[in-house]
Amino acid sequence: MTVAPAPSTETLHALFTALPMALVVYDADHRLVLSNDATFAWHGLDPRIAPPGTPFPEIVRILAWAGGYGPGDPETLARAVLSVDRTRATSRLLRIGGDRTVLLESRPLSSGGFFTCAADVTTLVRAEAEASGRARQLESVLSRLHGGVALFDQDMRLGLYNPAYEALIGLPPASIRPGHTQWEVIDLLVKRGEIAADEGALISARMEGDRHRAATRQRQRPGGEVLRFETQPMPDGGCLIEVDDITALKRAEDDARRRAAMLDGVLAALPHGICVFGPDRRVSLFNEAHARIMAGSAVRLGESLEELVARRVAEGEFTPAQADSVLARQFARDGVDSRPVLHQRPNGTVIEARTARLPDGGHISVITDVTALQKAEGESRARAAMLDGILSALPHGVCVYGPDRRVKMLNAAYERIMQGAPVRVGDLIDDLAASRVAAGEFSAEHAARTLARKFVRSSDGWDEMLRRRPNGTVISIRDAMLPDGGHISVVTDVTAQHRAEDEARSHAATLEAMMGTIRHGIIMYDRDRRVVATNAKTSALTGMPAELLVPGRLMDDLIDEQVMRGQITPDGAVRMKAIDRSVPQRYSRARPDGRVIDIASDPTPDGGYVITYSDVTDDRRIRVELEKSRAAAEAGSLAKSRFLATMSHELRTPLNAVIGFSGALVGERNPARIEDYSRAINDAGRQLLLLIDDILDVARSQSGMLPMARLPVALAPLLQGAAQAVADSAIQAGLSLAVSVPKGLPDLVGDAARLHQVLMNLLSNAVKFTPQGGRIRLSAALTDGGLQIQVADTGIGIAKEDRDRVFEPFTQVDASLSRRFQGSGLGLYLARTLAESMGGTLSLEDPAEDAEGAPGIAAVLRFPAACLVAPAPPPDSISA
Incomplete structure (x- = not known):
């Protein structure tokens, strides 16, 4: 095995120096070893x-002052660099020189030192920015x-899509995401x-097959x-799917097919x-009517114009001169041969x-x-000749003007009717108007209006007017435009x-005036x-708009x-x-607005009939009011009888006590x-006195002589006093009595004694019937509408249908002499009368709270804000 010799120090230094990056090595003492x-x-x-x-801090400051760490205070930048932990690998990007980007990295060495490496990545950063920009543009x-x-990728997983894809295929936004199959x-x-x-399984199978080849399919949502x-x-191995909404195109295609079918029809x-000839001068289309009209010499598809003309010359359809005219006319350069x-x-x-x-260069031939x-x-x-005879015999005058505004024709009746205003054929209408103005036939303004209207086409074709001539005759003039402009x-x-x-x-106006003044509809x-x-009265009485009664x-x-x-x-x-x-x-009919209409239908001699409508609302109302008065009188008589019976019963009890105890006093030692x-x-x-006082108050209230003071009344003491007055009775009856009066209640303008009397009646009733x-x-409480005072109990209650009746004088729900609860029946009547005399109202309502189910x-009692001396904010309640 041969080992290559190690490179020399000069070679390493040359290589180190030639590197396209800044490389610096520091020892364990953070001193420069090599750069x-x-x-x-x-x-x-x-x-x-x-x-x-050279120490590392000194080199850092040299580079910071030279802009090696970017813009900013050099000392601050240097301190930031020196604070980096060199025992760990770090990496960061720096922008220097305004347009250069440097990747600065630091790596620890096993000897305890470290090295830094700075590479110019400006081009790479710019490329990444451009790529990001293009990606954003693409998105x-x-x-x-x-x-x-x-x-979709090769595994048919979604990689990229746009919002329109979701919307078009029928999914709401954000329904799908990359990675979905x-x-x-x-x-x-x-x-x-x-x-x-x-259908979904079929579409999946198609997509699997279509991803390897181009395909186009349609689907209807x-x-x-x-x-x-x-x-x-x-x-x-994946595929790109494009979806377009072609509804309009599909409809247009269907419409085109329908139109083509319609055109064929x-x-x-x-x-x-x-008959249609193509640019090659050959027959490309003809219809059945053409073959029928030209029976015996019908055209043939593909036949040239020259062949067709020659054949028809041979068949005797055309002469040679006619054939030359046809050939010259069929492909005329002016586009349309308007001369039939x-x-x-x-x-x-x-x-x-x-x-x-x-x-397309061809031409069409239309024959009729x-x-x-x-x-x-x-x-x-022939008819025109007959028409001339008719015009002569017509009783109506007829005058025809040409487009040049001159008289073309007139009949004898026109001359007779317009006697004194002669007209001749060829006269200009403007000259005729001037001569008639001069003769006093009509004014210059009338002539101008007439001339302006004569040659204007009206909506229905005719313009009609009446004119009284100076000789006293009245003529009807009807004008109409003619197709030729006259x-x-x-x-x-x-x-x-x-x-x-x-x-x-005049007669109709008289009748209409008579019809309009009567109070009946006809x-x-x-x-x-x-x-x-x-x-006109019929519309008001029947509720039908006049425009429908035509x-x-x-x-x-x-x-x-x-x-x-x-x-x-x-x-x-x-x-x-x-x-x-x-x-x-x-018969009669009641309208939704409450009016009562009496209706009479009578036949007419011609087989028709006349219907008359009469408003009898007031008559019926008077009858109802008379009936109510009679019922009220009977009710008053009954009330008096009931009052006498009740009073005799109520008076007997205390009188029996007076007589009995006064008799017992005789001889008692x-x-x-x-x-x-x-x-x-x-x-x-005292009981007799109170009863008599109530009877007197009822009498005064009914005669309008009930005395009533109008002074400020402090409500809290008054309410507390009324409660104290019935406290003993409540305790003896085994009842609990609570008073809730808010602080700061304003004074009420009224009669303190009468208000106390009202409260005593209400509280006494509550004690009696609980x-x-x-x-x-x-x-008591302040409300949006003013002051509300309420006496609520858990007693026997009063049915809703009886609540208004108990406010009648001398009335109790149980009015029999053997009734369970005694009393004159004047308490609630007096209470409401006194409350209304002070500007308030009194009503019986369901209690707001009913814990025990009674x-x-x-x-x-409700008093409006106008009855209060001064407003006060809603306070906290106190209970007694």
């Missing part, structure tokens, strides 16, 4: 500036492509319902969009013969031929069998008709149930329209359509009993 020229030459320094043995282009692009993508499509499972998939094999159905050529065939038929150049037309023209000439003027003497129409209009129908006439409308249509507008029900419409209108009918009897008599007397163990709560009731 090549590039270390300092890169920075414009003499390589001898740092001889071997930007792909993201903006309307078509979808997907790249084609089977996973197809499985996502199956799950979203874009394709069926068996469930929404109807048509996609085109183009597969291109890639060198690595049109050509087959046309009565005109069509008439030709009479040997069999007697007459054909009209036209030719036109085609864009005009035999019947020629015959008709002969007949037309116009025709027809005048009729309508003096008698105009006079009759004036009389008819519609007249003919025997076919169609509207003949109506008045002559000619069927009654059944109007009824259906009223059903659609909610004026009558479908069942009511069926009944109305079935009414026999040949006999008088009377026991002081204790005398005191008890006297107290009982006093309590009964079973033992129940709860009563008196609370029915309960809440009496709620």
Whole structure:
């Protein structure tokens, strides 16, 4: 084995010096051992500036001040370099000199030293930046492509795709990602319902086969969009798939096929013969009509024009002169031969031929069998002569002007009607207008308007006007444009008709005024149930717009329209359509707005009928109000009877006590009993006084003489005082009484005594109607609308349908003499009356809280903010 001799020191030094990078070796004491020229030459320094043995920090500072570590403070850069741990391998990129990039690496040596290596990687960094830029451009282009692009590798895994690919194949954004296989993508499509499972398997098999060759396929999405998939094999064994939405193209192709089929059908159905010659002057297409019209000398596909003409000369169809004319005309350079050529065939038929150049250099020949037309023209000439006779006999005046605005023709009736304004053939219409202005026939302004209107084509072809001549006759003038640019003027003497129409209009106006002033709606129908006439009041009474109540409308249509507008029900419409209108009918109908309409139907002698509508709402309302007044009177009488019965019952109890205990006092000598009897008599007397006071307050409230103070009332003390007044009664009844009054309640403008009376009535009712163990709560609070005071209990409650009734005077839910709860029935009535007199309201509502499930009731007093002295913020509640 031969071993190559070790290179000499000079060789190693030369190699070290020639390296295209800066290389520096340091010993264990961090002193320079070896460096090549590039270390300092890169920075414009003499390589001898740092001889071997130079300390590492000194070399670092030399390079930092020379810009070897990039821009910045040299000392700061040097300290950063010196702080690097040289016992570990490090690597970093530096930008020096503004446009150069250096890769600086440090590697430890086994001897304890280390070496640094700096390589110029500017070109590499620039190449990487350019590659990144191109990659970003590619991604930007792909993201903006309307078509979808997907790249699969040799294992059919997705490597690259754009957003359009996901959207076109029917997947939401971010559904797929690089690394997905084609089977996973197809499985996502199956799950979203874009394709069926068996179709997905078929697509997978096709993609597997198509990746080795170029292929194009189409697929229709469930929404109807048509996609085109183009597969291109890639060198690595994968494939590139491009997806385009060709829905519009597919539809255009289908439309083109439909149009081609339609064109074939049109050509087959046309009565005109069509023959197309190609640029080579040979027949390329003709239709059945051409063969039929030219029966006996039909064209043949592929036959040249010259051959065809020669054959027809031989068959006697053309003369040689006609043949030369056909050949010269068929390929004329002016594009279209607008002059139709008439030709009479040997069999007697007459054909009209036209030719036109085609864009491809060929030409088309169109022939029409005009035999019947020629015959008709002969007949037309005969009719024209007949028309001249008719015009002469017409009672209407006819004057025809040519495109040059001169009179071409007029009949005798025109001259007779326009007597005094002569017209001659050849007169210029402008001269005629000037002469008529001079004769006082009409004004210059009228002449100008007439001339401006004469030669203008109107929408319906005719322009009509009436004019009263100076001699008193009225003429109707109808003008119309003629196809040649002239116009025709027809005048009729309508003096008698105009006079009759004036009389008819006057009579109609009188009738319309009469119809418009009556307060009833009227519609007249003919025997076919169609509207003949109506008045304006009908629209207001039936709820039908006036534009629908027009002559000619069927009654059944109007009824259906009223059903659609909610004026009558479908069942009511069926009944109305079935009414026999040949006999008088009377019925009523209530409109959705509450009005009541009385309807009368009466037949007319001609088989039609007239329907009259009358608003009887006020009559019905007066009847209802009278009925309500009668019921109220009866209710008042009943209330008085109930009041007398109740009062006799309520008065008897304390009077019995007064009489009984006062009788017991006679002869009683026991002081204790005398005191008890006297107290009982006093309590009964006070009860009688309270009852009488309530009766007096009811009387004052009904007469409007109830006294009411309007002074600030401190609410908290008042509420606490009312609660204290019924506290003993609540305790004796086994009830709990709670008071919740927030701090800072504003004063209420009202009558303190009356408000106390209201609260006492409400609290007394709560104590009376709450079973033992129940709860009563008196609370007050500020709301958005003002002040709310509530007395809530867990008592027997009041049904919702009875809550308004209990506010009537002398009323209890149980009004019998054997009722369970005693009382006059005036408490709630007085409470509401007093509350309303102070500007508030009182209502009975369901309690907000009901922990024990008892029915309960809440009496709620509400006073608006205007009744409060000053607003206050919602405070914390205190309970008592």
